[in-house]
Amino acid sequence: AQSVTQLGSHVSVSEGALVLLRCNYSSSVPPYLFWYVQYPNQGLQLLLKYTTGATLVKGINGFEAEFKKSETSFHLTKPSAHMSDAAEYFCAVSDFGATNKLIFGTGTLLAVQP
Amino acid sequence: ETGVTQTPRHLVMGMTNKKSLKCEQHLGHNAMYWYKQSAKKPLELMFVYSLEERVENNSVPSRFSPECPNSSHLFLHLHTLQPEDSALYLCASSQASGTGELFFGEGSRLTVL
Numbered sequence: 001a002q003s004v005t006q007l008g009s010h011v012s013v014s015e016g017a018l019v020l021l022r023c024n025y026s027s028s029v030p031p032y033l034f035w036y037v038q039y040p041n042q043g044l045q046l047l048l049k050y051t052t053g054a055t056l057v058k059g060i061n062g063f064e065a066e067f068k069k070s071e072t073s074f075h076l077t078k079p080s081a082h083m084s085d086a087a088e089y090f091c092a093v094s095d096f097g098a099t100n101k102l103i104f105g106t107g108t109l110l111a112v113q114p
Numbered sequence: 115e116t117g118v119t120q121t122p123r124h125l126v127m128g129m130t131n132k133k134s135l136k137c138e139q140h141l142g143h144n145a146m147y148w149y150k151q152s153a154k155k156p157l158e159l160m161f162v163y164s165l166e167e168r169v170e171n172n173s174v175p176s177r178f179s180p181e182c183p184n185s186s187h188l189f190l191h192l193h194t195l196q197p198e199d200s201a202l203y204l205c206a207s208s209q210a211s212g213t214g215e216l217f218f219g220e221g222s223r224l225t226v227l
Contacts, residue, residue: 032213043118043204043218051213090157094214101147101170102214106156 002027002093006105014113019063019078021108023091026072032094033074034102035065039087047089050074061085086112117141120205120219128227129195135222137188137205143217145210146188148180151221152201163188164210195226 007022025031032051036044048059055067061084065076074091088109092102118139127133139146148160162170163182177199179191188205202223206216 032215034215036218041202041221041223043120043220044206044216045218046215049213049215096214100145100164100208100210100212100214101159101162102216104157 002031002095002103004091004093004103004105006089006091006108008108009106010109010111012111012113013081015083016080019076019081019085019110021076021089021091021110023065023074023076023105024072025074025091025093027093029096033065033067034092034094035059035063035074035076036090036092036104037061037087038090038107044090047076081110081112083112083114086110118205118207118217118219120203120222122222123220124223124225126225126227127192127195129197131195132191132193134192135190135203135205135224137190137219139186139188139205139207139217141207141217143207143209144185145208146182146185147206147208147216148188148190149204149206150201151204157204161190192224195224197226200224200226 003026005024034049035047038044048057050057050067058064063078088107090107091105145164150158160174161180181189202221204221205219
């Protein structure tokens with residue numbers, strides 16, 4: 001069965017610093033992987049996704065993630081944090097079972113300090 | 115309108131009330147989902163509809179009753195709820211045979227008094 005682990009429920013960085021949010025997955029088949037962002041009292045918005053092809057995926061708002069099969073990881077990065085990046089971030093993997101759904105991690109709350 | 119629209123955005127109800135949450139998608143998708151998001155808990159998948167047929171029900175109490183009259187609309191009927199049912203309820207849609215990518219609405223914030 002597919003699963004996702006996000007290391008660190010809270011991450012704090014300074015404005016302008018590197019953002020690194022960690023995600024490891026478990027999948028019995030080649031995975032499709034996603035990162036979503038959620039701002040307070042809003043729904044989840046897709047940041048980026050990996051399905052096939054290039055392992056370095058670029059998304060919105062300057063974020064990118066790299067699929068590393070050998071490490072079963074899909075970490076999210078951004079070179080320079082902005083105050084507006086403060087939000088909760090969810091990693092997810094597709095579950096190709098009877099229902100085509102996403103399995104979500106528990107989320108990482110990113111705080112950006114001025 | 116585009117995307118996934120949820121109404122109402124905020125709802126306060128007593129434990130004996132009956133209310134409904136509505137979700138509408140304008141993306142031409144054929145699968146729809148209800149998720150529950152409580153404070154300090156992971157996202158909980160409640161129901162999945164694919165081609166208007168309920169294909170997943172994750173042990174959700176019967177006081178939550180979903181309805182999917184067509185591929186564009188999804189309802190969650192609520193009755194005799196408990197205070198612990200207070201949460202953000204998120205609707206999402208996708209292509210049933212796609213990558214699994216979900217498109218979410220803004221959510222309905224429910225408070226049960």
